[in-house]
Amino acid sequence: xxxxxxxxxxxxxxxxxxxxxxxxxxxxxxxxxxxxxxxxxxxxxxxxxxxxxxxxxxxxxxxxxxxxxxxxxxxxxxxxxxxxxxxxxxxxxxxxxxxxxxxxxxxxxxxxxxxxxxxxxxxxxxxxxxxxxxxxxxxxxxxxxxxxxxxxxxxxxxxxxxxxxxxxxxxxxxxxxxxxxxxxxxxxxxxxxxxxxxxxxxxxxxxxxxxxxxxxxxxxxxxxxxxxxxxxxxxxxxxxxxxxxxxxxxxxxxxxxxxxxxxxxxxxxxxxxxxxxxx
Ligand code: HEM
Numbered sequence: 001x002x003x004x005x006x007x008x009x010x011x012x013x014x015x016x017x018x019x020x021x022x023x024x025x026x027x028x029x030x031x032x033x034x035x036x037x038x039x040x041x042x043x044x045x046x047x048x049x050x051x052x053x054x055x056x057x058x059x060x061x062x063x064x065x066x067x068x069x070x071x072x073x074x075x076x077x078x079x080x081x082x083x084x085x086x087x088x089x090x091x092x093x094x095x096x097x098x099x100x101x102x103x104x105x106x107x108x109x110x111x112x113x114x115x116x117x118x119x120x121x122x123x124x125x126x127x128x129x130x131x132x133x134x135x136x137x138x139x140x141x142x143x144x145x146x147x148x149x150x151x152x153x154x155x156x157x158x159x160x161x162x163x164x165x166x167x168x169x170x171x172x173x174x175x176x177x178x179x180x181x182x183x184x185x186x187x188x189x190x191x192x193x194x195x196x197x198x199x200x201x202x203x204x205x206x207x208x209x210x211x212x213x214x215x216x217x218x219x220x221x222x223x224x225x226x227x228x229x230x231x232x233x234x235x236x237x238x239x240x241x242x243x244x245x246x247x248x249x250x251x252x253x254x255x256x257x258x259x260x261x262x263x264x265x266x267x268x269x270x271x272x273x274x275x276x277x278x279x
Contacts, residue, residue, distance in 0.1 A: 039110035041102055048098055055088055055095075056124035062088075063131045063162065070165040073173060075212045082219040089226040096230065099237050107241050111248070118142075118249025123149045132223075132265040133161035135189045142249070157187045163266055166216075167196060175199045192268055200272045220266045221273065231261055 019025060030050065033042045062085050069077040119125065120142045129135070135157050143150040160168065164186060171177035178195050200217065207214045235257045238247075247253045264270055 034113035035110035036113075039106075039113075041106045042110040042113060044098075044102065045107075045110070048095065052092065052095065053122070053124055055092055056122070056128060059085055059088055059128055060124060060131065063128065066162060067131075067165055070162065070169055073169050075216055078216060079219055082216075082223055086219075086223055086226050089223070089230060093226065093230045093233050096233050096237055100240065102241060104241055104243070114248050116248055116250070118247055118251075120247075120249035120251070123153060126153060127156050129265075130156045131159075131161060132227075133163040133190060134263055134265055135161070135187065137187075137189075154187075160186050161190070163190070163220075166220075170199060170213075175203075192271065197268050197271055200268055201275070204272055204276075217266075217269045221269055224265050224270070227265065228261065228263075231257065235261070 031043055031046045033039070033046070035042045062081055066078060066081040066085070069081060120139070123143065126139050130153065137157075140150060140153065143153060164182070167177050168182050171182055176195060176199055178193065181193050181196060184190075203210050203213050203217070235254050238257060239254045242253060244255070245253055247256070251257075
């Protein structure tokens with residue numbers, strides 16, 4: 001074989017290609033079924049959940065960028081990132097519906113293989129909620145056996161959320177946001193503050209002064225709406241798959257999930273929009 005031919009052969013082996021760049025062999029070896037005998041639908045269940053976790057990873061990646069643009073007060077870049085996060089969430093809301101093709105009988109055929117595995121233990125889901133501003137220490141209990149995940153979540157809970165950062169930026173550009181809000185202990189769940197609500201109300205009432213900020217609030221309402229839409233579609237899917245049965249994580253199942261439906265990442269913006277009709 002000529003030297004040139006040998007070089008070409010080596011290049012073929014080392015050359016980055018679709019499979020090596022994306023690590024497809026590694027990725028497609030991660031679906032390890034536990035049902036015994038193997039249940040056909042367990043593969044479907046694992047692929048859906050794993051792809052959710054990949055998208056959660058991407059959402060967290062975008063949230064970091066969002067945080068940086070909020071700190072800079074760069075509203076157009078903030079809007080662009082929120083648009084992408086909402087597009088991913090829209091896709092996830094469609095994706096959960098795939099599970100509508102799993103009948104209760106099919107699911108019960110391999111449910112035991114999950115043990116006590118539950119969405120409660122999705123660290124990335126909880127991290128997204130924490131990062132956006134919904135923080136409930138009750139959920140730490142699901143990570144107690146996993147100190148690395150617990151520490152990671154606790155660290156996130158101590159950082160200002162996207163909403164805290166937005167309030168800080170509003171303060172920096174001259175709005176009357178109290179120090180008690182911007183300097184608070186971020187690990188304590190946020191409580192509505194009347195002065196902050198007043199600032200948001202003023203921005204909505206005088207849009208010509210700050211129209212880009214109104215657009216930003218509206219984008220956050222879109223994001224909140226899409227997260228709640230995911231919650232509703234998940235509940236409907238849970239009801240049609242396990243009815244009123246308890247969840248593998250030990251909760252009351254659909255009834256528990258319904259109790260979380262009214263939660264909002266940005267309640268003060270909702271408050272201002274809703275109050276418009278109570279004048
Ligand atoms: C047949 C499919 C599914 C069923 C029957 C189901 C059922 C449930 C139930 C009953 C809960 C309440 C906690 C518990 O007691 O376990 C729950 C929570 C959760 N599930 Fe699912 N689920 C399914 C699919 C999914 C998928 C595909 C995801 C995507 C990641 C997901 C993510 C979550 C999350 C994040 C929670 C916690 C929700 C919260 O704390 O607000 N679930 N699920």
